[in-house]
Amino acid sequence: MALAAEILGDRWTLLILREAFYGVQRYDDMRADLGAPRSMLTDRLGKLVDKGLMTRRPYREPGARAREAYVLTDAGRALALTLMALAQWGEDHVLSGPAPVGLVEKRTGRPLRVALIDEEGARVDLSAATLAMRDAR
Amino acid sequence: MALAAEILGDRWTLLILREAFYGVQRYDDMRADLGAPRSMLTDRLGKLVDKGLMTRRPYREPGARAREAYVLTDAGRALALTLMALAQWGEDHVLSGPAPVGLVEKRTGRPLRVALIDEEGARVDLSAATLAMRDAR
DNA sequence: ATGACTGAGTTCAAAATTCGGTACTAGCAT
DNA sequence: ATGCTAGTACCGAATTTTGAACTCAGTCAT
Numbered sequence: 001m002a003l004a005a006e007i008l009g010d011r012w013t014l015l016i017l018r019e020a021f022y023g024v025q026r027y028d029d030m031r032a033d034l035g036a037p038r039s040m041l042t043d044r045l046g047k048l049v050d051k052g053l054m055t056r057r058p059y060r061e062p063g064a065r066a067r068e069a070y071v072l073t074d075a076g077r078a079l080a081l082t083l084m085a086l087a088q089w090g091e092d093h094v095l096s097g098p099a100p101v102g103l104v105e106k107r108t109g110r111p112l113r114v115a116l117i118d119e120e121g122a123r124v125d126l127s128a129a130t131l132a133m134r135d136a137r
Numbered sequence: 138m139a140l141a142a143e144i145l146g147d148r149w150t151l152l153i154l155r156e157a158f159y160g161v162q163r164y165d166d167m168r169a170d171l172g173a174p175r176s177m178l179t180d181r182l183g184k185l186v187d188k189g190l191m192t193r194r195p196y197r198e199p200g201a202r203a204r205e206a207y208v209l210t211d212a213g214r215a216l217a218l219t220l221m222a223l224a225q226w227g228e229d230h231v232l233s234g235p236a237p238v239g240l241v242e243k244r245t246g247r248p249l250r251v252a253l254i255d256e257e258g259a260r261v262d263l264s265a266a267t268l269a270m271r272d273a274r
Numbered sequence: 275a276t277g278a279c280t281g282a283g284t285t286c287a288a289a290a291t292t293c294g295g296t297a298c299t300a301g302c303a304t
Numbered sequence: 305a306t307g308c309t310a311g312t313a314c315c316g317a318a319t320t321t322t323g324a325a326c327t328c329a330g331t332c333a334t
Contacts, residue, residue, distance in 0.1 A: 001151075001155055001220075001223065001224045001227050001236060002152065002155075003227055003231045004223050004224065004226060004227030004231055005148050005151040005152055005155075005223070006148060007231070008151070008223065009145075009146065009147055009148030009149070009150070009151045009152075010146055010147070010148070011142050011143060011146030011147070012146070012321095013146070014142040014145070014146045015139065015142055015146075018138055018139075018142070021268055022268065023268070026281090027281070027282060027283095028280095028281065028282080031282095037321070037322050037323060037324095038282075038283070038284085038323090038324095039283080039284075039285085039321085039322080039323095040320095040321070040322080041282095042282075042283060042284085052230075063331070063332075064280095064281090064330085064331065064332095065280085065281070065329080065330040065331055066330075067281065067282085068282090075230040077263070078226055078229060078230060078263070079226055080263060080266070081222040081225070081226065081251055081252070081253070081263065082219060082222040082223045082226055083138075084222075084253075085218040085219040085221075085222045085251065086138065086141050086142070086145065086219045087138045087141070088218070089141060089215055089216055089218065089219055090138050090140060090141030092215060093189075093212040093215060094140045094141055094144070098271060099138055099271070100270060100271055101268055101269065101270055101271065102268070102269065102271050103253060103266045103267070103268060103269075104266065104267060104268075104269040105255060105261055105265055105266060105267075106265050106266065106267045107265065109269065110255050110256060111255075111256065111271075112253045112254065112255055112261055112266055113253070113254055114218055114222065114251060114252070114253060114254075115218070115251070115252065115253075115254045115258075116218065116221075116240060116249045116250070116251060116252075117249065117250055117251075117252045117254065117260050118242060118247050118248075118249055119247060119248065121252075121259070121260035122258070122259075122260075123254050123258035123259075123260075124242055124249055126214075126215070126217060126218065128242055128243050128244065129217070129240045129241065129242060129243065129249055130240070130241060130242075130243045131158055131159065131160070131238055131239070131240060131241075132238065132239065132240075132241040132246065133237060133238055134235065134236070134237055134238065134239050134248075149292095163310095164310070164311065165309095165310070165311085174292070174293050174294065174295095175293095175294090175295095175311075175312080175313095176292085176293080176294090176312080176313080176314090177291095177292070177293075178311095179311070179312060179313090200302070200303070201301085201302065201303095201309090201310090202300075202301035202302055202309085202310070203301075203310095204310065204311085205310090205311090
């Protein structure tokens with residue numbers, strides 16, 4: 001958690017990851033969307049690549065130079081849960097209203113939410129949960 | 138999400154929230170645990186109180202002056218999902234091994250995890266999910 | 275060939291934040 | 305009164321962020 005916080009405890013990083021989840025892959029699009037200073041964007045994208053959350057994927061459009069798409073890795077995509085939980089929390093508590101984008105089931109288009117589940121996969125309410133020490137495992 | 142990222146896109150804030158979830162409420166305990174500079178801790182705790190994630194609750198031990206416990210509000214507690222998702226991700230992807238503390242069900246002590254659920258409360262795998270625009274709602 | 279355009283990275287100086295240390299205030303006991 | 309200490313304030317140095325300018329290199333048109 002402390003290590004995760006080191007990677008993710010940064011506003012720009014969170015915003016970049018959100019962009020990536022929205023499907024934005026190009027440096028300049030991210031920059032336009034986020035209003036991030038170039039050196040910040042370059043720095044943070046580089047760090048995300050270094051940490052294995054993103055990869056650079058070269059691509060070439062007809063008539064243009066080679067460019068790089070910033071694509072989430074599996075590890076990066078696994079952060080969807082965290083980012084969605086954060087977005088849900090933001091909707092509920094920071095007065096920003098519903099987010100325009102959410103997770104849906106691929107097959108059916110049904111909306112999905114982040115929640116707690118037990119070992120059988122059944123939902124458990126947050127109020128029924130508590131923190132506890134774990135076994136040595 | 139951008140607003141949430143503004144509040145939470147900060148390493149110390151994440152670590153303080155983790156402490157709060159562990160039940161640590163006293164300034165000096167947090168400081169000892171986190172190794173945070175005093176002014177950072179004061180600043181971040183103050184911000185968390187300002188944003189309504191925490192409240193200060195005065196208490197008095199016999200023979201000591203009045204002190205303040207930093208207690209999570211409902212909004213703060215609602216971040217359990219986000220923090221747990223982050224911790225789970227950290228376990229899975231940052232090579233830090235299992236966290237010593239996790240969420241369990243109050244009544245049964247069974248371990249809980251963060252996951253995606255559909256409208257019926259059934260678990261949906263992350264690979265079966267995708268981002269989509271939402272209705273106007 | 276040259277020139278224009280531009281995508282992304284680099285550099286720079288000013289502003290902001292962080293950090294570690296010190297000083298301070300105020301509540302309690304002696 | 306003094307001593308201890310919980311938490312805040314202050315300070316200067318170090319680091320990071322920011323916004324602007326610059327740079328390099330790939331592509332196209334002439």
